[in-house]
Amino acid sequence: MTQYEHSLIAMKRLLDAVHENHWAQWIATDIEQWRAAEDTSHHLSAYGGMGSFNDVIICRGNQHSVTEITEAWANTLFEWLKSVCYFLANHPNDSFTPETLANRVGRHDSSLAAFVGGDRAPASMRGYATEPVKLQGWRCLQCGQSEVTNRDIEYLMAQDLIPDMVFSACGSQSLDKLVDKVLASDVTGADETRKMLAAAAVASDILLITRDAWNWKCPHCDSDDTAVYRWVLRLDNECRFEPSTDNLPLRR
Ligand SMILES: [Zn+2]
Structure with missing residues (x-):
């Protein structure tokens, strides 16, 4: 099986699991068209225009089947899986190592491409972001x-861990298993990291609270x-x- 078809199957598994039915059906058509005629055009057409695949956010507010904990992981996995699907749709018969994927797949590639000339966006806006999460x-x-x-802590962890997990699972054609693990909160080392980050927040006078609004x-x-x-x-x-350098200044 090509990495392209494998990544679509994993994407459909994720969308089915969170009950994103419209796009799960869309991806099912992508898989059929690839198997029947090695055609990627239906998949690539998902990324343009209003209400496109780029506008999907997986969260409880959109009635997806996720919890407070899994929401950040599922949405981050969705974003990176989408970037991999988009990249592979442009190279559908090729096979890539995790290292090559990490160098060539960028989080914003699919949304950049939806703009005219987006494919020519500067390198700093593409590729795997090197600045810290x-x-x-x-x-x-x-x-x-x-x-x-x-939820903010979960997002930090997911954004730090998910990209490498996706590239590695794509290389070993185990993205479908990664989808199951992430949705089951079965991520190696997550509990220890969660405790470490909570302690770092306390040490930095940041209050860890439970609140949705x-x-x-x-x-x-x-x-x-x-x-x-x-x-x-x-x-x-x-x-x-420590505060990052892109914040509004305090008034005092
Ligand atoms: Zn105040």
Whole structure:
């Protein structure tokens, strides 16, 4: 089986499992057309226009079958699997090593390609992002109160771990098994990493909270001057989060 067909089968498995029925049916047609005529045009046509495959976000808010914990993993797996499917649709008879995939498959390739000239986007916007994965949460810009949810921690872990897992499983044609593992929260080392990140948040005065809605008013000082805020993990003497350089400044 080609890596292209294998990646489509894994994608269909993921979409079926989270009950994304429209796109599961679309991918089923892609598989049929590939088997019948080695035709990739139906799959490639998924990426353009309004309401395209690029606009799908797997989350509870979209009535997908995921939990608070698996949502971040399922959506991150979806994004990288989509990037691999898109890449392989452009090289459908070729076979690639995990290392080559890591160098050539970029998270944003499919959405860039949907724009005119997107294929010629600068290299810095393509390929496998080399900058560190960030923890994204909430901050009051008045008093500096910082909060992240369990979901934010799961996203950080998923974004750090999923790309290599996808490239490796694509190389060994075991993407279907990876889909099952990720949806079952069966990721090696995840529990230890989760505890380490929670401890790093505490050590960095970031409150780990359970909340679904956005905090418009700061629970500490009542200001409504709040923003999305990002941190990077520093692994020096002790594990800590430091503000990344792309945040709005604090007002004090
Ligand atoms: Zn505040």
